[in-house]
Amino acid sequence: MECARCFFSRDGRTDEKKCRVCGRSYRPSVNVYLAFITLAYLVFVAELKYCLTGYRFAMTGRPPLSVFQWLRFPVDILEHPALILVMGGLLALLVLVPVMVSMLHGKRGGILLAVIALMLGPSWLLALLLVASIWIAGDYRLRLSSRTLSAILACVPVWLFYLISSAASDDVALPGAYYLPALAAIVIDIVLIVLLVAVLRRLSWNARVAGILLFVLCVVPIAAYKVSVGDDEIRYGVFSKTFGLSSKYFADIPHSTVRADIEADIKRETDADTAAAAGDPTLEAAIRNGAAAQPLQVPGLAPAGVDRKAREMRLRVAYETTILVENLRRQKETVGMACRRYLDEHPDTRHRADIVYVLARSLDMALDTRGLRDENEELDGGNLAVRFDASRIAGQESLDLWQTLRDQHPENPYAAEASVKMADYLVRQGHLDQGMAAYEAVLKTFGAVVDEPSVDTKDLSVFTDVLRVGPLLRRRARQERIEQQYAAAQRAKAFLQENRGPGGDHDAVLKEYLSLPPFLPAGRRREELAGLLERAGQSPLADNLAYEIAMAEPVAFTRRKMLTDVKDKYAGADGAALALVALAELEASGESNRAESLRRAIGYCDELIRDYRTSYLSRVAEQKRRQYERLLETVGGGGAL
Numbered sequence: 001m002e003c004a005r006c007f008f009s010r011d012g013r014t015d016e017k018k019c020r021v022c023g024r025s026y027r028p029s030v031n032v033y034l035a036f037i038t039l040a041y042l043v044f045v046a047e048l049k050y051c052l053t054g055y056r057f058a059m060t061g062r063p064p065l066s067v068f069q070w071l072r073f074p075v076d077i078l079e080h081p082a083l084i085l086v087m088g089g090l091l092a093l094l095v096l097v098p099v100m101v102s103m104l105h106g107k108r109g110g111i112l113l114a115v116i117a118l119m120l121g122p123s124w125l126l127a128l129l130l131v132a133s134i135w136i137a138g139d140y141r142l143r144l145s146s147r148t149l150s151a152i153l154a155c156v157p158v159w160l161f162y163l164i165s166s167a168a169s170d171d172v173a174l175p176g177a178y179y180l181p182a183l184a185a186i187v188i189d190i191v192l193i194v195l196l197v198a199v200l201r202r203l204s205w206n207a208r209v210a211g212i213l214l215f216v217l218c219v220v221p222i223a224a225y226k227v228s229v230g231d232d233e234i235r236y237g238v239f240s241k242t243f244g245l246s247s248k249y250f251a252d253i254p255h256s257t258v259r260a261d262i263e264a265d266i267k268r269e270t271d272a273d274t275a276a277a278a279g280d281p282t283l284e285a286a287i288r289n290g291a292a293a294q295p296l297q298v299p300g301l302a303p304a305g306v307d308r309k310a311r312e313m314r315l316r317v318a319y320e321t322t323i324l325v326e327n328l329r330r331q332k333e334t335v336g337m338a339c340r341r342y343l344d345e346h347p348d349t350r351h352r353a354d355i356v357y358v359l360a361r362s363l364d365m366a367l368d369t370r371g372l373r374d375e376n377e378e379l380d381g382g383n384l385a386v387r388f389d390a391s392r393i394a395g396q397e398s399l400d401l402w403q404t405l406r407d408q409h410p411e412n413p414y415a416a417e418a419s420v421k422m423a424d425y426l427v428r429q430g431h432l433d434q435g436m437a438a439y440e441a442v443l444k445t446f447g448a449v450v451d452e453p454s455v456d457t458k459d460l461s462v463f464t465d466v467l468r469v470g471p472l473l474r475r476r477a478r479q480e481r482i483e484q485q486y487a488a489a490q491r492a493k494a495f496l497q498e499n500r501g502p503g504g505d506h507d508a509v510l511k512e513y514l515s516l517p518p519f520l521p522a523g524r525r526r527e528e529l530a531g532l533l534e535r536a537g538q539s540p541l542a543d544n545l546a547y548e549i550a551m552a553e554p555v556a557f558t559r560r561k562m563l564t565d566v567k568d569k570y571a572g573a574d575g576a577a578l579a580l581v582a583l584a585e586l587e588a589s590g591e592s593n594r595a596e597s598l599r600r601a602i603g604y605c606d607e608l609i610r611d612y613r614t615s616y617l618s619r620v621a622e623q624k625r626r627q628y629e630r631l632l633e634t635v636g637g638g639g640a641l
Helices: 016-021 028-053 083-105 107-120 124-137 140-145 147-164 175-202 207-228 231-243 260-277 281-288 308-345 352-364 399-408 414-428 432-451 469-499 507-514 522-536 542-551 556-569 574-588 594-611 617-634
Strands: 366-368 385-389
Touching (some): 028 207, 028 231, 083 124, 083 147, 107 124, 175 207, 260 281, 352 414, 432 469, 432 507, 469 574, 507 522, 522 542, 542 556, 542 574, 556 574, 574 594, 574 617, 594 617
Antiparallel strands (some): 366 385
């Protein structure tokens, strides 16, 4: 018998017995094994896509083209070092199976697998490179020279894609680690090619044996991924990206313009008011019903007692607020449902505390109205920003969740934030003594963590430290989060100590100040603070009120003068120390005469360090001083101060 694709003879002649079992035969029995491999590869590709995206049999939800991104989401290989070898196996089999099928069954079989990779796989670019690999592996001239080298050469296009797209960004702790899965994939492919070719050559390229071997190879890395990582980790990674604190549900919302349909509503309302003022009820009714197309062009229509601009602004503010409040309600509802659904589906998850934290933060979200237009603001069409903030304020809805985090998950880094939030809640409710005790408990509980040496990952080596970088990163993240909350508790405690009068004589003004809504528009907050300052008298809170009023001043020149007055008038008080910090930051942010501005900023830091040695702000000033000195060197203004 003659076959141009024959594995066994350069002249294409072999015997019938070998043809009956050969994987390159077109016999129906052999096609069954091809179908068997195809099914196995389809499941493999679908599961691989699930491991990378959380989606299986879907043509949407593809991950980025970068292998580096595959290795970070939904599970980071630095968090699970075992994934380095497992992902290497997955990447290896992704190209090896089509290459071997192309050698066994010809290009037809390989192209079929490439189509599967294109439709369900993680990357369309990878699928196109697989076509090139299949074409090389299916070329009988290369195969007859060396079947092993032919298969290895066929894998090269995909290997290059792996290596090039494994380049890591600068923000990761160990960038070189993300090349390891690609290198592991290359080694695994070479070893498996050598073994498979040797085994199949001895067995006359038996299609059944090849089908069984390739099926097993498809199953092993997927099973290893499931065992080493698990479905919970994959689902949590997807949840965190979709509903976590870095998702759109907790992001700042650009709100520079009002929607077009709202503009139409505003125009109709103001036009109707103008028509009413002009004494034309018929035209007013027509406008409100939408019958008048261009009412402002009607002769004799004048404002006549109607402040059109003020009316338009009041409507704009009302519409914007209504829309944003509704958006906030929907966002809180969506995040809450996602959190509860995840906990119901994964009752034993190790991420329970993280999910509870996200749920508590979502419940605490409030509309930061400081970014909204003021009714007295000019309609200048400037860019405005609105935030849904959940940074420090705990509400009644979330209080039980914060208590759960604090009491049931004390080792979780969120426990510190939960403790601070509950202390903040007590203080805002007027329970100053209980709040002070709660802040002291936070400082006592987490003081040991703050005193620990900071975790440094700069000098880690890929080959010696890749197995311990994950725990180090978790430890550093925990330490940084606890340090933030420790500093917040420290500031809050210092504030209460500094601003309570002897015997609690001035607690009434302090309680009123603490109960102010956090997101009042700037104009209203200045009015409230000014009223409190008038009533404060000899209260230790007076300097803080004056400081906040100064910080609310929008004009930088005036704000600098007001802060200087606070610094001089209330020397020795915590408000004066805060004013020094603000003055330093204001000078450091100056654009003109950069070197001189930085020197003035350093001077304010020196003054704070000298006069407020016992304040926590002195340590802040020391940090800022070092920062400003480095900036001064970069602008060429180093030297004597």
